[in-house]
Amino acid sequence: xxxxxxxxxxxxxxxxxxxxxxxxxxxxxxxxxxxxxxxxxxxxxxxxxxxxxxxxxxxxxxxxxxxxxxxxxxxxxxxxxxxxxxxxxxxxxxxxxxxxxxxxxxxxxxxxxxxxxxxxxxxxxxxxxxxxxxxxxxxxxxxxx
Numbered sequence: 319x320x321x322x323x324x325x326x327x328x329x330x331x332x333x334x335x336x337x338x339x340x341x342x343x344x345x346x347x348x349x350x351x352x353x354x355x356x357x358x359x360x361x362x363x364x365x366x367x368x369x370x371x372x373x374x375x376x377x378x379x380x381x382x383x384x385x386x387x388x389x390x391x392x393x394x395x396x397x398x399x400x401x402x403x404x405x406x407x408x409x410x411x412x413x414x415x416x417x418x419x420x421x422x423x424x425x426x427x428x429x430x431x432x433x434x435x436x437x438x439x440x441x442x443x444x445x446x447x448x449x450x451x452x453x454x455x456x457x458x459x460x461x462x463x
Contacts, residue, residue: 400422
């Protein structure tokens with residue numbers, strides 16, 4: 319039951335592979351993310367896919383897809399807690415507390431969640447294309463081409 323709900327939540331939606339996230343600035347955010355953005359990763363020599371370690375591009379993509387779920391889950395829990403803090407702070411202190419905490423939550427949690435969803439949608443497309451190519455080549459081999 320819990321696994322089914324998690325699979326439903328983490329499953330990429332059709333709109334996520336298109337221009338939805340890029341229009342929200344995900345590519346820019348992803349590139350300059352201070353802890354693990356593309357620029358920092360390149361400078362530090364970090365290889366996210368680790369194809370050499372797994373020996374298979376497909377397996378590396380599957381591992382990375384699983385990792386995006388973990389990262390997104392952490393940010394999701396953190397986003398809920400921080401937004402609860404924002405609401406409580408807004409009610410007890412003032413609305414400035416609410417707005418400041420909400421903007422921080424957007425930058426620290428919501429955008430990283432969108433990055434992971436965008437990455438997962440792109441991984442799904444690559445895996446589907448790979449599967450389709452494998453199926454087509456096996457059909458051609460069975461036909462004797």
